[in-house]
Amino acid sequence: MVNKEASAKAVAWTVEALFFALTIALALLAGALIMAAAGVSPWQAYQLIWQGAAGSAGSIKETLVKATPLLFTGLSYSFAYRCGLFNIGAEGQLYLGAMTGAMAALLLPPLPMLVHLPLALLCGFIGGALWGGIVGALKVGRGASEIINTIMLNYAAIYLISYVVTSPLKEAGGSLPQSAALPASAILPQLFGSRLHYGFFLAIATAIVLYWLLNRTTWGYEIRSAGLNRRAAEVMGFPVKRNMLLVMMVSGGLAGLGGYVEIAGIQHRLMQNFSPGFGYDGIAVALLGGAHPIGNIGSALLFGGMRSGANAMQRVTGASTSLVYVIQAIMIMMMLCNRYWLGGYKKALVARLTRGLRKTGAAGANARLNLTE
Amino acid sequence: KETAGGASDNGAGESGFKVALLTPGPVNDSGWNAIAYNGLMKIKDELGAKTQYSEKVTQSDMNEFIRGYATDGYNVIIGHGFEFADPMMAVAKDFPDTWFLVTSASVSQSPNVASISINNREQGYLMGTVAALMSETGTVAAIGGTEIPPITNSVKGFEEGAKAAVPDIEVLTTMTGSNDDIAKAKETAISLIEKGADVVMTNANQAGSGGIEAAKQKGMLAIGSNQDQNPNAPDTVVTSVIQDYPKAMSVVVKSIMDGAMKPEAQTLGVKEGAVYLAPYHGFDAKMAQEVKDKIAATVKALEDGTLTMKNE
């Protein structure tokens, strides 16, 4: 019987894998049509995308670099989502975190790296947490929609950064709208002489911590409960409002941390518009990863790979990077079709394929059903 | 018409000299990025180089692009905007045989990083002069997009030029905070026109045409920036003050081809022929000779160095 169950599982796996491959193939095909319509050779483009995303050690590192901020913003969205909150504001929180982190990096007196870097990262977290906390407080105190407020604060953050880099944080003596370069003690070291920096590992560690926090701690349990049924959580005496505020802060903080990690790992100084929409992409990353911290790692890598592949393609063919937005969008849509729409058909197919196996296994299933009798 | 596939390798390559351009925004923005694109085309056509460009390069991607082009054996890599300075200097160390050019910046690094910038203050000064002289209400307006040096310098120069030409002129200045949002540029211009301005200058890349559209709709005048914008609105755009990055770029690339390039920062202005007035087109007949003379005098003063100013 064990054998049969195992082979039933194998069948299910095979079907799943086949459909997944089919999905990807269809998405790529649709993308190819669009490319052809736009006058780019799809074959060459795909080759280049693959090379740019995973074709060499260098491009894999680049993919990891790109995945880093996406993972942070994805985690930010996921965390709030698990508490039933929609944080569309990772973009703004990311900027705020970058700003406060940069402030800590630039304005503190010289410190050894072991102190300075963690402090700056913490300040990045706090900046984002502040921005998220405003929304959380308005939600808890006034019942104001967090969707609107996070969107509004995204714009406010962008203008705030624009102000900061042109006035108070502007590089002394410089004329450009940018801060001075961050001191070496506040910069995330890079590895193997590439751009891959420790921020990536920090992001992975954050995802793991978050997974543990959500699933293994009492606080995570409170958060998930409130996310699944807020009213019941209130009735059962969970501190729902306090948690909503805290969750918005942590969610903002995660994005903020991502913001500082990005500038401490890559840019090394604060500029306006440094984020090409990491915050918004984070939503897709989070949801494609099932709002699950570990799932987010996978989807962040996928998105990171697409971005760096896109860049490679763009450089060689001269095709617009926007093509990759299109392919990305199609891929998301197809993958969701596969997950949601075809789910029933897949189940039916698996059931059909395993019917022979099931017949003999039925006794076991019934035994489990009647556990209590 | 070109397609998005801008791999412009067709008519080039005999010389084997390869030039890559990176722009921060879309190259069809009729503004900052379009200028660089035109420069690249000029390099391709006049110098016979093989060219390639990447647009909308975000800050997190710059390093990757620059390194990619350098690895692919490009001889010159041009980063269009000060934001390319840091990554250029970082990558340049690993590719001593490649030249790295940054525009709108004043950085250099031996042996292979140089920068060119246009004296946007002078550009603004000329625009301000023309605007003030054309104004009947005594109020002129300058609208900027985002706060980046080419824009802020030109807005600043505009104010100085206008004041110098007509001492009691009132200059209204506003920033829209966006180089994408045409609607905002247009509404901002309308609000300034309604505050009394009758000549408007908008320097906000692709969104800039919103300002001209507003002036056209309200029957006011506009000064074009960066390239000749008269054809879009012949009865509105008096003239445009051109910052000739294309020329500057091709001159520099030529000197690299000739092996005469030095790693230094250059600023080019009216004197160097990189900033100049576009033709008046239809306004030639409508403008008083006295006005034209005054403008010409200002140009002259900038050319011979009696009037000097620097970018901030």
Add this chain to the structure above:
Amino acid sequence: MEKAINATDGASGTTKANVPIMETRGLVKRFGSFIANDGLNLTIRKGEIHAILGENGAGKSTLMNMLSGLLAPDEGEIYYNGSQVSFTSPRSAMEIGIGMVHQHFMLVPALTVAENVVLGIKQRSPWFRLSAACAEIERLSASFGLDVDPRKRVADLSVGQQQRVEIMKTLYRGADFIIMDEPTAVLTPPEVQDLFRVLRALREQGKTIVFISHKLQEVKAICDRVTVLRLGKHIASMPMEGTSPSELARLMVGRDIQPPAVRQPPGDGAKLLETANLSAWHGGIQVIRDVTFDLREGEILGIAGVDGNGQRELCEALMGLGTKHAGSITVRGRSIEQPSPIAMIASGVGYIPEDRHREGLMLPMSIGENLIAKQYRQSPFSRYRMLSRRAIRDAAMRAVQAFDIRTPAVDHPAGKLSGGNQQKVVLARELMLRPDILLAMQPTRGMDVGAAEYVHRRLLEERERGCGILLISTELEEILALSDRVAVMYKGRMLDIIDRRHADAEQIGLRMAGL
């Protein structure tokens, strides 16, 4: 397992005609590998009131959902008026005259009663004449004594009133074949009598009614024939005459049902919970007026009353759940200034909320995770703020055993249990706390006799242990069976509290109606 008695056994009972209106042949419905309906052959005759009985999860609702077009059968045929039918949607069932009053309300709370009623009806004009619809609803409402105001928002109605709106929807559509899935679960005795009047009137007009209920007395009183299901299988169909409730109960459950044991009247225990002049407001309206009562150790205080007379608000005020209140609440002599769920739980108060879906459970969470909701901070469920999965699973395992929760697996999500089993999870959670005081609202709502009996036994056990129970129920029988003292709530007031021994069902029924 008994052999099924032939569905079409001879006796015609009280039905006038012997013409079958609805027949099923070999109807099968599977959910995954689970068979909810297993080859059902069923005949329902024109003009009868036909009862369907069965334990929780026996497959009654599933069967009815197939008859009304909400679910598609996996196998088998349905014949209506002699011809085979297959429904693609509830609308197609409705078009041939089949209407259903669902067990869980199918209402749109944000809309008014009239809008709910006319929803989906083809209109002749491109916009409505709501006033005409309102008039029609008022007429129907008056003629059947349903008492619904068509202009009110459904969200503002009590559960009992919502049930009446559900009935109104079918009546308004003029269905010939009406399925009622536990329509009396939320009605008071006078309301039940009213409903029966309505049902009889409908039968007079030649309509056929399928009536699902767990209350065997009711079934006995109103139905002509009865069908019993168990574990998705057809057990028996027979005329009502000549059967007894206890026989039906045995058929359903497969064993005999014991009435609650005789028990000692409570001693003079300490006062656990007292309120004085408790009042509460909701959205500016006073919903509780000067409620004063006490609850002693080891007693059950039953609160009868028609749904929507302030019972829920009373519980919410006691638990500190949002309604603004005045007056005092004292627990074990300690005055509670600002009641809140946390404070009340800490003082040993357990709470079984009325609506288990809305307030009682996190449906997608496992049974175990739902069970620990009030104890997760304590050992063994957590240590140093970390959850212990093993302890949670063990607790779930124990609860499944102890409370006879029917589930495919212990880590099954609560949302995939049947309603009755969900209720058992809530009960298990509250009793696990060993509360001093238990506020139990409708604790057996929608449960079958077997399960309800079990809940009653557990409540009595708690009472023996010394727990004071505030039992709020709209079922007078339940109140009378369990309580030591009985009170009635009417329009937010608590009418005088009397000893069970002096209580009289008729008199209480009158009080519930405000007389």
Add this chain to the structure above:
Amino acid sequence: MGEEMWISYAAAAIRLSVPLLLAALGILFMSRSGILNIGMEGMMLIGSLAGVLGAFYSGSVWMGLATAAIVCSLFGLLFGFLVITTGADQVIIGTAMNLLGLGLTTVFGRSLLGMGTEAVQVSGFPVVRIPLLVDLPWIGPVLFEQNAITYGAFLLIPLAGFLLYRTPWGLQVRSVGENPLAADTLGVKVHRVRYACCSIGGMLAGFAGSALSLGILNQFTENMAAGRGFIALSAVIFGRWTPSGTLVGSLLFGGADALQMRFQSLGIEIPYQFMLMFPYLLTMLALAWFSGKSRQPAATGIPYKSAANRNA
């Protein structure tokens, strides 16, 4: 405020509100049927481009509007297919829609309109002066001297109200947004109603996009929606999912934006970035002030599988 200033201010506020209002109405219809559309930004971009293309190839602005409406309702149906039939998460499909909109308009904007540095210009919506009414003091020039699509947008408000609250179809929409299962048991074709709302939402997105590209500048530029899709979503939430509330929300934002531009030109010594924040912060304040009771349609975001095959 003097009459002149008031008129110019109010007219600008209205002009700025129109694209928001149209987009918000689209979101409103989808929301009321239980579909959360955060992809409005992308749909608007598609509408902007389609409008310009239609107008460019046909030569008529009305054909442009129609093209935008048709193309966008197809995209609305695609959105519908993904969230209704497929049952995919609405937020993520919305995000994908934004990506798709930005990507497609950039790629096809270039390949169809060319990437010359001069934008293709088409004729815009005519300004219609309503006789007699336009002569009313104060409000006449504000309300009755607007372009055609502005009148259209404002007429859509009562129309939407009528559709939603006075027709059986509107009742179906509202019930489907609140409790689709209940609606289904009463014979309402839940999916059909939602598809209808999606295509209406798309059509309105097309109007909104054309209001930007044909109503303001008569040309398409990349990313010209500049966040308006998100602001429109806010306007709907702010307006508590009612047409009139949505109007208030859109006017509030448009008004604040117009005000901000006027503040800037007053030369107050506050960094302009803070003025640019003003509309956003005002929206937040207003929301905090008025909020509390607002509740979204109960079924928002939850895919509905028709009762019959829910367990398939």
